[in-house]
Every structure is written in C-alpha cells, then in structure tokens.
Amino acid sequence: MRIPIIRLISIQLWKQSLQNRAVIFLLLILSALFVFAAYTGWKDYKVQEDIRIKHQAEVRHQWEEKPDKHPHRMAHYGYLIFRARYPLSFFDYGLERYMGNSVFLEAHKQNTVNFSEAGFSSGMLRFGEVSTAMILQTLIPLFIFFLGFSCISAERENNTLKVLLSQGVRWKELLAGKILGLLYLVGMVFMPVMLLSVVMWLFLSGFKFNITEFLRLLLIGGTYFLYFFIVCSICVMVSAVSRTSRSSLIKLIGLWLLFIVIIPRTAQAFGGYLHPAPSKIDFDTKVENELVKTGDSHDPNDIYYKGIKDSLLQAYKVETVEELPFNYSGYIMAEGEKISSGIYNRHWARQLEIYDEQNSVNHSLSFINPFQAVRDLSMALTGSDFNSYVSYQGQVESYRYQLAQLMNKLQMENISNKKLKENEKPYTISRDHWKELPDFKYQYLSQTALFQNEMASVLSLLVWALGLLVVLHFMSKKIKVS
Structure with a gap:
C-alpha cells in the first residue's frame, strides 16, 4: 500500500466532514458533554472522598476514646468502615453507584456494604449516568457511524468510485484511508478528553505522581x-x-442497537437464567442453619463447646476453667469466631462461583460484541468493576476477623477467670488497648490480578482488531464497484 495515497x-x-455544519455542531455538543461529564465525575469523587476521610477519622477517634471496657463488649460495639474509591473512578463510574459506601464490623456477624447511592436514587439511574466512559463507549460509535456511513457508498452513488479506482487507487488504500480519516475526526475529541483526564487525575492526587495509576x-x-x-x-x-448510503445507515444503526443495547441486556438476563444465585435471605438462612448445628459459643452449657472445655481441662491438667492460665471465655469466643467465619467464607465462596459463572456468559459474548469487552476492561482499569468490589469485601472481612480475634486475645490475656461477686465491678481493661487495632488499609487490585480477571476482554479486543484487518x-x- 502507498502511504501518501492513504494519507491523501x-x-x-x-476536510470534507469539517465542512459540514452538522458535524461541527455535533463536535461542539460532544465537547460540552465531555466537559460536563469530566467536571461532575471529578467533583463527585472529591466530595465523596472528603466525606469519607472526615467520617473515617471520626470513627477512629471515637473508637480510641472509648472508656475502659470489657474486650468482648468492644467487639460487639463494632467498627465502621467507609469504602474508598479508586482515584480513576471519576472517568468510569462502573458499579460505583450500586456498591454501597459503608460497612459495620462486629464479632460473629458479617454485615453487607450498605447505603449505595442507587438505593437512594430514582429508577432513572437504570438508564445510566453521563460519565466520560459512557460517552466514549456509546455516543462516539454513533458519531462515527454518522460521519462514515456514506464514506464509500456515497461515492458509489455519485459514480466517483469508478473514477478513483480507474486512476490507480487500490481498494486496500481506499479502505485504509477512510478508516484513518475517521480516526482523525475521533481523535479531535478523544485526545483532549484524555489530556483533560490526566489533568484532573493530577489535581485529585494532589500532583503526587503514581506510576500505577498513570499506567492505567x-x-x-x-x-x-x-x-x-x-x-x-x-x-x-x-x-x-x-x-446506497440509506441502506448503510440503517445497517449501522441496527448494529449500534445490537451491540450497545440488545446483546448486553440479553447477556445479563441469560447469565442469571442459566446460573441462578440465591437471594440474600436464602444465603443468610443457609449460613444461619449451619451455624446452629455447630453450637453457640455464648452458651456455657452448649454440648459442642463443652467438648472443647473438657479437652482444655485435660490438656492443662486442671479441674476447673478458673485454674486455666488464660481466660476461658475469651478462648471459646475465639474458637466460635473461627468456626462462624469459616462457615460464612465457605458459603460466600460458593456464591462468588455462581457470580463468576454468570459473568462468564458476558465474557464469552464479548467475542461477539466489542462494546462489552471495552466496558468491562474500562471498569477494571478504573477500579469500579465487580472484581474490585469482591476484593474490597474480602479485605473488610479479614479486617473484621482481625478485630474480633484481637478483642478475644485481649480478653484471654487480661481478664480473670474468677467469677465476679455480687457487688464487684465488671472486669475491664485499659482504653489504651483500643489503639492496638490498626487502621484499615484497602489494597487495590494489582495489575496482574486485573489482567487475569479481564483476560477475555483483552483477547476479545485483539481478536476483533486482527480479525477485521484480515x-x-x-x-x-x-x-464490487457497483
């Protein structure tokens, strides 16, 4: 192929497209939409993060300022964590509005992440939000179809196609030139959008350069x-x-509806139909039924935990729990926490397997629909996808377990086994111990984990690009010319 011909x-x-006033008008509308989406995304992230940081600091202050208490009472007093958003989520909201913003942590119980913005919104949220990613994924393809639907068909209708080919222009050069011309037009909008995104990211990060986020x-x-x-x-x-140009436009609009609307909705419904997941009530019921079978760590006469008591007395060669070198109740609470957490994690792992099976339908269809591939990959790169949410929940549960077992450890080491007399004050420990609980540090998904999760999306885009070249x-x- 001859590069000068393709460039020409x-x-x-x-140039021909920019002479059309309708194209200029559309470019202005798209530019205004991008500015609006970028500003609202940046503002929303900044406000949400300021609120999160403020309230998380307040929760930490209240925890550390609690008076002298029994460790188990502190375990049930609990701790509140607010979910941190990934800095690039201003670009693509993804599932942000549906994830929930805070979770209450307490002993023996795994609570869900509550107070999602979708829960406080009207049904209009289902139609999507104006984010930078949404415009790039849905409106830019429509803009491309509007610009290019007649790029060759119009020349066939005007009989200029024969002239072009008779002058020595090859079909490969013509097709490549038209594709490159459309990419030039898209680049007029896309490049400023990416530059604006970089500037906003730098502002949000306080101009602290993070190589991982920049690579993303x-x-x-x-x-x-x-x-x-x-x-x-x-x-x-x-x-x-x-x-004809008319038939070309109809075909392209049909493809847009198929790729953007029909296939994604169908994939979601089909995945849920093939792999139905239990509701939250069913999930909680199954966990509770299994927990009942393992006994109650709060009941001193429970048959299951009586066996643990007997084995402890035998191991330490004592007659009563008062003679044990550690607090017996604290030990039993730690064992109960270990058992209940294990049961919950096992059921939750099965739930995640079902969700993965549902999502596999969507990943498979991404080889048919490139929109699904770019949507999933965009959400993953901006930390607003389902896998990021699952990672967050897993880290929160680990922190909750750490909190409960720390309180149990403090009880074992600092609370006496002797029963209180009628007029004695309840056992407590110093409030200085509350500072032993470390702050929760959410670790975002690594690049390796991200690409392992989205390998199907990456392969889909590469297969589409290489396949189209072939x-x-x-x-x-x-x-045919005519």
Missing part, C-alpha cells in the same frame, strides 16, 4: 483507541458493501 484519502475525508490511564487510552479502530473499520466495511484484506479483493 484520509485528509480529504477529514495509558492503558485506558490504548483500550479506547483500539475500540474506535474496530468501530471505524466496521463503519467503512458496511459502507463499502452497501449499494477481513479488510480479503474484502479488498472481492468488493
């Missing part, structure tokens, strides 16, 4: 560029095989 065709398409931004840019190449190629191919190669040999 692309520039001609670019670069990957986001590369992902969307590949997506736009796929969309532009599809647009040019449809226009090349259509006899199709364009063979198409160029078989397309």
Whole structure:
C-alpha cells in the first residue's frame, strides 16, 4: 500500500466532514458533554472522598476514646468502615453507584456494604449516568457511524468510485484511508478528553505522581483507541458493501442497537437464567442453619463447646476453667469466631462461583460484541468493576476477623477467670488497648490480578482488531464497484 495515497484519502475525508455544519455542531455538543461529564465525575469523587476521610477519622477517634471496657463488649460495639474509591473512578463510574459506601464490623456477624447511592436514587439511574466512559463507549460509535456511513457508498452513488479506482487507487488504500480519516475526526475529541483526564487525575492526587495509576490511564487510552479502530473499520466495511448510503445507515444503526443495547441486556438476563444465585435471605438462612448445628459459643452449657472445655481441662491438667492460665471465655469466643467465619467464607465462596459463572456468559459474548469487552476492561482499569468490589469485601472481612480475634486475645490475656461477686465491678481493661487495632488499609487490585480477571476482554479486543484487518484484506479483493 502507498502511504501518501492513504494519507491523501484520509485528509480529504477529514476536510470534507469539517465542512459540514452538522458535524461541527455535533463536535461542539460532544465537547460540552465531555466537559460536563469530566467536571461532575471529578467533583463527585472529591466530595465523596472528603466525606469519607472526615467520617473515617471520626470513627477512629471515637473508637480510641472509648472508656475502659470489657474486650468482648468492644467487639460487639463494632467498627465502621467507609469504602474508598479508586482515584480513576471519576472517568468510569462502573458499579460505583450500586456498591454501597459503608460497612459495620462486629464479632460473629458479617454485615453487607450498605447505603449505595442507587438505593437512594430514582429508577432513572437504570438508564445510566453521563460519565466520560459512557460517552466514549456509546455516543462516539454513533458519531462515527454518522460521519462514515456514506464514506464509500456515497461515492458509489455519485459514480466517483469508478473514477478513483480507474486512476490507480487500490481498494486496500481506499479502505485504509477512510478508516484513518475517521480516526482523525475521533481523535479531535478523544485526545483532549484524555489530556483533560490526566489533568484532573493530577489535581485529585494532589500532583503526587503514581506510576500505577498513570499506567492505567495509558492503558485506558490504548483500550479506547483500539475500540474506535474496530468501530471505524466496521463503519467503512458496511459502507463499502452497501449499494446506497440509506441502506448503510440503517445497517449501522441496527448494529449500534445490537451491540450497545440488545446483546448486553440479553447477556445479563441469560447469565442469571442459566446460573441462578440465591437471594440474600436464602444465603443468610443457609449460613444461619449451619451455624446452629455447630453450637453457640455464648452458651456455657452448649454440648459442642463443652467438648472443647473438657479437652482444655485435660490438656492443662486442671479441674476447673478458673485454674486455666488464660481466660476461658475469651478462648471459646475465639474458637466460635473461627468456626462462624469459616462457615460464612465457605458459603460466600460458593456464591462468588455462581457470580463468576454468570459473568462468564458476558465474557464469552464479548467475542461477539466489542462494546462489552471495552466496558468491562474500562471498569477494571478504573477500579469500579465487580472484581474490585469482591476484593474490597474480602479485605473488610479479614479486617473484621482481625478485630474480633484481637478483642478475644485481649480478653484471654487480661481478664480473670474468677467469677465476679455480687457487688464487684465488671472486669475491664485499659482504653489504651483500643489503639492496638490498626487502621484499615484497602489494597487495590494489582495489575496482574486485573489482567487475569479481564483476560477475555483483552483477547476479545485483539481478536476483533486482527480479525477485521484480515477481513479488510480479503474484502479488498472481492468488493464490487457497483
């Protein structure tokens, strides 16, 4: 292929499109939408993070200022954690509105993450929000189809296609030039959007350069560029095989509806139908029924825990629990926590397997629909996907278990086994011990884990891009002029 010819065709398409006032108007509308989406995303993230930091500091202060108490009472007093958002989530909201913002941690009980913004919103949230990613994923393809639906079909209708080909222009050069011209037009909007995103990220991070987040931004840019190449190629191919511009436009609008609306909704419903997941009530009931069978650590006469008591007395060669070198109740509470957490984690792991099976339907269909691939990969790179939420829940549960077992350990080491007399004050320990509980530090998913989770999406985009190049190669040999 001759590069100068390809460049000439692309520039001609670019200039011709910009002479159309409707295109200029659409570019202005898209630019305004991007500015609005970027500002609202940046503002929302900043406000939410300021609120989270403020209330998390208040919760920590209240925890450390609690007076001298019995450790087990502190375990049931509990701790509140507010979910931190990934800094790049201002670009793609993903599942942010549905994830919940805070979770209450207490001994023997795993609470869900509550107070999602969707729970306080109207049903209009189902139609989506104006985020930068949403515009790039749904509106830019429509913009590309509007620009390119007649890029070749119009020349066929005007009989200029024969002139072009008779002058020595090859089909490969014509197709490549048209694709490149569309990419030029998209780049007029896309490049400023990415630059604006970088600036906003720097502002949100206080101009503290984080190499991981910067690499993710670069990957986001590369992902969307590949997506736009796929969309532009599809647009040019449809226009090349259509006899009229009208039929080309109808086909492209049909593809847009199929890719953006029909297949994603169908995939979600089909996944739920093939792999039904139990409701929260069913899940809690199953956990509770199994917990009942293992006994009650708060009941001193429980048959299961009486066996533990007998084995302890035998191991330490004593007659009563008062003679044990540690607090017996604290030990039993620690054992009970270990058992209840194990049961919950086992059921939760099974629940996650069902969700993975549901999501596998969506991942499989991403090889048919590139929109699903770019959507999943965009959410993963901005830390607003389902896997990030699952990782957060897992880390919260580990922290909750750490809190409960720390209180049990303090009880074992600092509370006497002797029973209180009628007028004696309840056993307590110094409030200085509350500071032994470390702050919760959420670790975002690593790049390795991210790409392991989204391997299907990455492969899908690569297969689409390479597949279209192959199709364009063979198409160029078989397309008819008229």
